[in-house]
Amino acid sequence: MRKFSALIVFLFLFVVGFSGIAMSKEAPKYIKVGTLYASSGPFAKPSTAEFKGLNFWVHYVNSKGGVYVKAFHKRIPVKLVAYDDQSSTATATTLYNQLITQDHVNILVADFGSVLTSVAVPLAKVHKILLFDVTGTGSKFFTPDNPYIVLCSLPTSGRWPYTLADFIISEKINRIAIVYSSNDFDQSQAVTLHNKLKKAGVDIVYYHAVPSNTSNYSIILHNIKAKNPNAVIEFGYPNNDIAFLQNLESSGLKFNMVFTVFPGQLFKLLKANVGVKALSYGYTYPTPPLLRYNKVNLGMGIDKFEKEFEKYSGKTPNFLNIAGYNVGLIIQKTLETSKKFNQLAFRKAIAGFSGKAFTLDGLFKVNKEGAQIGEMLPVAQFVPRGQGLKMNIVYPPSMKTAKAVYPAP
Amino acid sequence: MLSYALIGGIMYGLYFGLVGMGLNLIFGVMRMINLAHGDFIMLGAFLTYWLYYLFGFNPLIVIPISIVVFLVFGFLMYYVFVPKLLHSKDPEMLSFILFFGVSQVIEAIIILFFGNNQISVPSTIFAKLFNVSTFTLFGNTFPISWLVVSVACIVAFVLIYVYFFYTKLGYATRAIMANRHEALVSGIDVNKVSAIAFGVGIAAASLAGVMGFFMIGAAFPSMGTDLTTISFTIIVLGALGNPLGTVIGGLIYGVAIMLMQTYFSSWTNVLPYLLLIFVILIKPEGLLGKAVRNV
Numbered sequence: 082m083r084k085f086s087a088l089i090v091f092l093f094l095f096v097v098g099f100s101g102i103a104m105s106k107e108a109p110k111y112i113k114v115g116t117l118y119a120s121s122g123p124f125a126k127p128s129t130a131e132f133k134g135l136n137f138w139v140h141y142v143n144s145k146g147g148v149y150v151k152a153f154h155k156r157i158p159v160k161l162v163a164y165d166d167q168s169s170t171a172t173a174t175t176l177y178n179q180l181i182t183q184d185h186v187n188i189l190v191a192d193f194g195s196v197l198t199s200v201a202v203p204l205a206k207v208h209k210i211l212l213f214d215v216t217g218t219g220s221k222f223f224t225p226d227n228p229y230i231v232l233c234s235l236p237t238s239g240r241w242p243y244t245l246a247d248f249i250i251s252e253k254i255n256r257i258a259i260v261y262s263s264n265d266f267d268q269s270q271a272v273t274l275h276n277k278l279k280k281a282g283v284d285i286v287y288y289h290a291v292p293s294n295t296s297n298y299s300i301i302l303h304n305i306k307a308k309n310p311n312a313v314i315e316f317g318y319p320n321n322d323i324a325f326l327q328n329l330e331s332s333g334l335k336f337n338m339v340f341t342v343f344p345g346q347l348f349k350l351l352k353a354n355v356g357v358k359a360l361s362y363g364y365t366y367p368t369p370p371l372l373r374y375n376k377v378n379l380g381m382g383i384d385k386f387e388k389e390f391e392k393y394s395g396k397t398p399n400f401l402n403i404a405g406y407n408v409g410l411i412i413q414k415t416l417e418t419s420k421k422f423n424q425l426a427f428r429k430a431i432a433g434f435s436g437k438a439f440t441l442d443g444l445f446k447v448n449k450e451g452a453q454i455g456e457m458l459p460v461a462q463f464v465p466r467g468q469g470l471k472m473n474i475v476y477p478p479s480m481k482t483a484k485a486v487y488p489a490p
Numbered sequence: 491m492l493s494y495a496l497i498g499g500i501m502y503g504l505y506f507g508l509v510g511m512g513l514n515l516i517f518g519v520m521r522m523i524n525l526a527h528g529d530f531i532m533l534g535a536f537l538t539y540w541l542y543y544l545f546g547f548n549p550l551i552v553i554p555i556s557i558v559v560f561l562v563f564g565f566l567m568y569y570v571f572v573p574k575l576l577h578s579k580d581p582e583m584l585s586f587i588l589f590f591g592v593s594q595v596i597e598a599i600i601i602l603f604f605g606n607n608q609i610s611v612p613s614t615i616f617a618k619l620f621n622v623s624t625f626t627l628f629g630n631t632f633p634i635s636w637l638v639v640s641v642a643c644i645v646a647f648v649l650i651y652v653y654f655f656y657t658k659l660g661y662a663t664r665a666i667m668a669n670r671h672e673a674l675v676s677g678i679d680v681n682k683v684s685a686i687a688f689g690v691g692i693a694a695a696s697l698a699g700v701m702g703f704f705m706i707g708a709a710f711p712s713m714g715t716d717l718t719t720i721s722f723t724i725i726v727l728g729a730l731g732n733p734l735g736t737v738i739g740g741l742i743y744g745v746a747i748m749l750m751q752t753y754f755s756s757w758t759n760v761l762p763y764l765l766l767i768f769v770i771l772i773k774p775e776g777l778l779g780k781a782v783r784n785v
Contacts (some may be wrong), residue, residue: 121597121712125606168712263756294716296707299633300498300751304491320608324707327613331633331704333624354610354708451780 108153111160114139114412115186117176119197122168123294126350127401129130131215134405138413142359148306148413152422156211162186166197173403174200181208188213188412189428193401195219195266196239211424214451215408218403222299223450228428232453233411234346234404234442236373239269241366241458245340246277248460248476249312252487253256254338258287258310260301260325267293267316269343273312286310295321296366298421311488319343323354330359337488338463340364345371345461345472346400357470360463362489364475367371367461368400369474379409379445386441407442414438494630497747501636503744504643505698505705507737509717509723511650514696517733518667519687520572522585526593528717530560530692534699535709536600538610548619549700553642554697564692568685593714602709608708610730616704635704640699646694647737653690654733665686665732676691723766729776 116418119125120133139161139192142148144211147158162184166173173192177200179188189205191198191214205212212230214222218238235241249257257278261271268290286308291301295317302325305313315325323342329339344351345365352360375382381389386406388397398406400424411431419430428451436446436455444457460476462485473483513527516711523529534556541547541555571588575581616635617623624631654660662683674680702709720743738755743762750758769776 117591120599122607123710123712125601125710126608129606228720250690260755275640291751292756292759295758297705300495300748301755303630303751304492307491320708320710323608323610327610327707328633329688331617331623333631333633354608355613356612358614369706440588 094348098179106159109187110157112148112416113160113184113186114148114188114190115162115164115180115184116190116203117166117173117197118178119168119192122167123318124168124193124197124247125237126319127347128168128197129215130399131193131405132163132399133394134398134402134407135215135409136405137351137390137402138406138409140393141389142144142409142413146394148416150416150422151419152416152426159255166192168197169174169283170196170200173197174204177201177204181205181210186210188427190408190412191215191217193217195222196264199265202230203413209424211427213408214468215411216404218453220269220452221265223448223452225450227450228425231411231428231447231451231483233408233445234456235368236454236456236458237452238266239267239273240454241342242270242274242277244351244458245314245364245366245460246274246281248485249278249283250281251476252485253271254283254311254487256284256286256312256424257312258305258313259285260287260298260313260314261290261316262293262295263290264318265291266343267318270316271314280324291321293321293422296324298325299332300336302329302332302334306334306336310336312336312340314340317343319347322351326351326355326359326363332357334435335489337366340378340415342366344463345458349397351370352461352470357465357468360470361465362462362486363398364460364485365463367442369403369470370398370400371461372459374439374441374443377439377441379414379440380406381441383441391443407440409437410440411445430458491752493628495752496745497627497630498632498636499745499748501632501640501744502705502748503741504562504640504647504737505701505719506724506741506743508643508646508694508701509698510728510736510740511646511723512691514725514728514731514736515694515733516652516688516691516702517725519663519691520576520585520682520735521670521731522575522582523589523722524691525586525589525718525775526714527589527695527721528714529593530695530701531702532600532711532714532716533596533708534696535559535702535713536604536609536699537668537683537696537711538700538703539611542611542615548708549703550619550638551699553697553730556700557643557693560693560696561689564689566684567692568688569681572684572688573681584617593718597711597714604711606711608710610708611703613704625779633704639701639704642697645717647734648734650694659683659686663739678700701782707710720768723762727762727769728778732776736777748772 119128140161144316147156150157164176190212191201195217202222206227207227218235220237220239261267287305295444322343342400345367373383415427416428437447444455448454461472461474461476463470474480475485493499516524538552578584616638662678724739724743728735746761750761
C-alpha cells in the first residue's frame, strides 16, 4: 500500500511538473502590454500624447502580424491593456496593481513623467515585473538593488543639464539665477546644474524652489531681477514654463539669457500659449522631432515616422508621441532578442542590445541600474525668422549649427 | 522686495476675491457648496479664448458677453437642479454630490471639444490695447494687465455691493440669506430671487475666468478642482455666506502668497492653508463672521 501511494504521488508530481513545463513553453495568444494614461489632470496633455505614440506602435506591429518573440520563435499579436489614472498617483497605484495582479500583463509600461512613474517603481520591484519607464527620469528610481526598471527615452533628469552647464561655463556667463519646481524631475536638474556651476566658480545669485502648481511667477521674476543675474534658468513642467514665459513677457523685464525646459519638447504647445516673441532668443533642450535622427537601426527614422504617424492620427507628432513609439521599439527589440519569456530574461536581453540600438530618439544605452545614459540633450536657442522661429543648436560644438546670440537683444 | 510683495499681493488678492465671490454668494443664498465653481471659472476662460481666436475679441469685450451668457445659464440651471435639492432630506450633502457630477461633466465636455491642451490669450493683449506694457506704483513696476484686472475686480465688487444694498432685488437676496423661510413668509419670490443670485454667482465665476489668463496663466480643462479648493479657502477666511467678506479673504490669500513667494518660495502653498486652520481654530465663523447672516 505504501509503495502504491508513493507511485501515485510520483505520478502526480510527474504529470503536474511535466504539464507545468509544457505550459511554460506554450506561446500566449497575445502579448499583453499594460499601461496607464491620464485623460485629465495636469499630466493629461503629455500623457495622452505618449499613449498615442505607444498605440501607434501597437497598431504598426499588429499590421505586420505582431511582434516576433524569440522565446517562442513566432510572431504574436500585441494587446494593449490601458487604464485612465486621471493624473492621480493614488489612482495610478491601484491601476498598476490591477495590471500586474488581475490582468497579468506580460509587459508593464509606466505612465508619463516622474510623478506618475514613481508609484509604479516599487510595485514593479515587489511583483518582480520589468517596468518599461517611458519618461520617468527621476534619478531616485534607479538603484543597484532593483533590476526591474529600464528608462527608454531621455536620460535621467540629473544628467539633463550637463551640456547646459558646459555651455554656461564656456560662454563665461557668471551670474546665474535658478528657479525650479519642487518635484524630483526638476529638483534633480537644479541640483546638478547648481553643483557643476559652483564647481566652475560661477556665482549662483538666486536658487529657489517653487511648488509644482505655481501659475504666477511675476513676483519671483521681480526678485530675480533684483539679484541682477546674467542668465535665468527655470526648471518646470509645461504649465510652469508657460506661466513663467508669459509673466516674463508681460513684466517687461529683460535678461541676457533665459532657459526653459519644455519649448524643446512641446514646441507647438508653448508657441501657441506664449507666442513667438516670448520664445525669441530663449534657450531649451531640443528633442526629436526638432532633432532629426534618420540614420537608425531600430524602427523608423524621424522622416518616415512623421509620415506614418500623420497617416495614423492625422496630426504631426511631437516629442511625447515619439517617446511612446520609442518604448514600443524597445519592447519589440527585447522580445526579439530575449531567449526566455520571463522578466529577468527581458532585462538581460536589454543589457545585450544597450549601446547598440539607435532609434529616432537617439542612442539607447542604459547603465546597470536601468537608467538611460545614451541620449544626450544639447542646448538650443530660438531665433526669430520672418513671422516664426528658427532653432539653432548652440552647444555642444560637435552638434552646433549656429553661434548663440548672447546677450539676447 | 517687501513693498513689491505687498502691492502685488493686494492686486493678486483682488483677483482671488473675485474668484471666491461667486461661490460665497451661492452658499449665502442656498447654503450649498457649488463644487463645480472652479469649472465655471474654467468655462469663462475657454469662452474668452474661443471668442478671441474666432472673432479677435479683446477680453474686455468678452466681459459683458460672459456675464450675460452665464447669468442666463445660472438662472436656468437653478430651476433644473436647486428646487429639487432643497426639497430633499439632506440638501447640503446631495448638493456636494450633484455639483461634483456637474463638475465632471463640464470637464469632460471641454476635453471633448478642446482637447487637454493648455490654452491662453496673449499676455500682452492689454499692453497693445493701451500702448503701454507696465505701470509704476510706489516705485514698483507691474504689468499693465494687473492694473486692468484689478480695476475690473473693483468694478465687479462695487456692482455687487450696489446690488446688495441699493436694489430691491438685493434687499430680497439679503433677506433670503438671513432666513429663507421668513423671506418666503414675507412674500418674497424666493425661487426667482435665488435663481438670479445663482446666476450672478456663476457670472462672477465666469468673469474670474475671463481675467484668469493674466493672473494665473494658461487655462486647461482640469483646472477647476484646484480653483474650487482655493475659493473655498478664501471664503472660509472671509466668512462663509458673506460675499463681501470674500474680498477680505482674497486679499489675505493674495498677500500671503506673494510674501511667501518672496521669502520662502518653496512653502508658498502651505501658508494659505495654515491661515485657514488658524482662522477656523480662533474664529470659526471667519474674519467677518458676524455678517454671515446679516450681510
